[in-house]
Amino acid sequence: MLVHLHLPGALRQYAGGSGRLDLTAAGATVAELLETLGGAYPGVHQRVVDELGCLRRHVNVFVNGENIRHLSGVATPLREGDEVWLLPAVSGG
C-alpha cells in the first residue's frame, strides 16, 4: 500500500533532502508506516519515535489533515494514497 509521507524541513537531511517520501507501508496503520520508516530512514524514525516505540511528545502526525491524536493514535488506519504529515508540535526551545 503506497502512502505519501511529508517531512518538515528539520528532518529532510536524514532522508536525502527529500520533503516527501513515497512509502510502501508494511501494514495498514500509522504504527506500521512508522515501522516501515524505521527500516528505510532510521535517522528520521529515531527523531520521531523513542526507544519505547512511542511517538515523541512534541511530534504530531496528521493523516489527510487530521491529527491522529484525535483519531486512533498510531492505530489510525491508512488507505492507499493517503497523505501523512510529520510535524513539530506547538512547542520549542
Place this chain on the structure above:
Amino acid sequence: MVSSGDILVLVGTTKGAFLFRTDPEHGRTEVTGPHFPGEAIYSLAYDDRAGRRRVLAGTESSHWGSVVRHTDDLGATWTDPADGNVRFPADAGAALTRVWQLTPGGDEHPEVFYAGVEPAALFRSGDGGETFELVRGLWDHPHRPRWEPGGGGLCLHTVLVDPDDPERIWVAISTGGVYHSEDGGKSWSTRHQGVRAQFFPDQHPEFGQCVHKIAPAAGRPQRMYLQNHWGLYRTDDAGAQWMDIANGVPSDFGFPIVAHPSDPETAWCIPLTSDGFRCTAEGRARVFRTRDAGESWEPLTAGLPQEQAYLTVLRDGFGNDGGDPVGLYFGTRTGELFGSADEGDSWKLLAEWLPPIMCVKAAAVR
C-alpha cells in the same frame, strides 16, 4: 582555531551552547554561538586526550530528542549522528530524556567516554564519543527501580573516574545517591554513608540521597567534596564515610561544588537559601572558599552583586579551567557568566543576557 595557552569556557544553556575562547597573552576573547539554537544543552566536555582538541555536547531538541555531538574545530562544524548515539536497548524499557554529563574515561583509555543520562543510567563510549552503550551493571542494580526523580528529573549527573585506575568509577544520582564500581562498571555498591536525606523519615536510608554534585580533590584520590540537597560533605576514604563540613556557610543547600585542580585542601561552593527558595542566600552573590578542606569557609564577594542579587547556580553551572593559576567560572539561571582569574578573590561579569545557564565547563588548552 584553538591554540596552546588558550582558555576555553563552554557554556550550555536551555537554548543553545556558547563557546568562549580567550587568548590571555593578548587579552582577547571571542565568543561563538548559539550553537544548536533552541536546544537545551545540559552537558559539555572538553577532551584533549590523544592529541585531540574536542568539545562534546549533549543536545536536546524538544521535538526530535537527544544526542551527543562533537566538534574538533571549536564549533565550526559538529557531528550529527543520524541514527542517534545514546539509546536504551529495547529490553531496558526506557527512553532517553537528556544527557546530563559527559566525562572522559581517563588518560590510559583516550577513546573511553561516559555519559550520565536521564532516566538515571550510565552509558559508555569506546570510540571517543561517537557511539555509546548502556552500562548494564548499574542499570541492573537492584536499587535502580526504586530511585526517584528530584526537581530536575531522575538524572545521573556526575561521573568521576580515578585518574590512576580507570576501572574505579563513582557516579551520583538525584535521587539515588553515590554508587561506586571497582571493576569498570560491572558491579556497583553505595558510597553515601553519612550523607543525609532530609526528605525521608529515616534521614540515613540505604539509598535515595539527593546528591547534587561531587568534586574529586587533586592528588588525593581518596578525597572528594560533595554538595547535597542540604548538606556539605567531605570524604577522605573514597566515599566510604562522609563528614559534614558546613562550617560557617550561610546555608548548606546548594548545587555545585568545585575542587582545586592541584590543592586538595581548597574547594568552592555557592550556597543557596533553601530548597524552597533556590536563590543566593540573603540576596548576595557569594562564592565560599575553603583552604582547609572544609574546616572553615570564607565568603568571596569582590566583583559580585551584593544587593538584591537572587541568583541560581545549578549543579554544573560552576567550573574551573584546571590552569595555573586556576580560573573559575559560574553561570546563572538569569544568564550571567562570572569569572575569576585569582581563585575567587575577585570576579568579573564576562557575559549577561544569555539564556538560562545549565552548565559551565572550562579548560586551559595544553
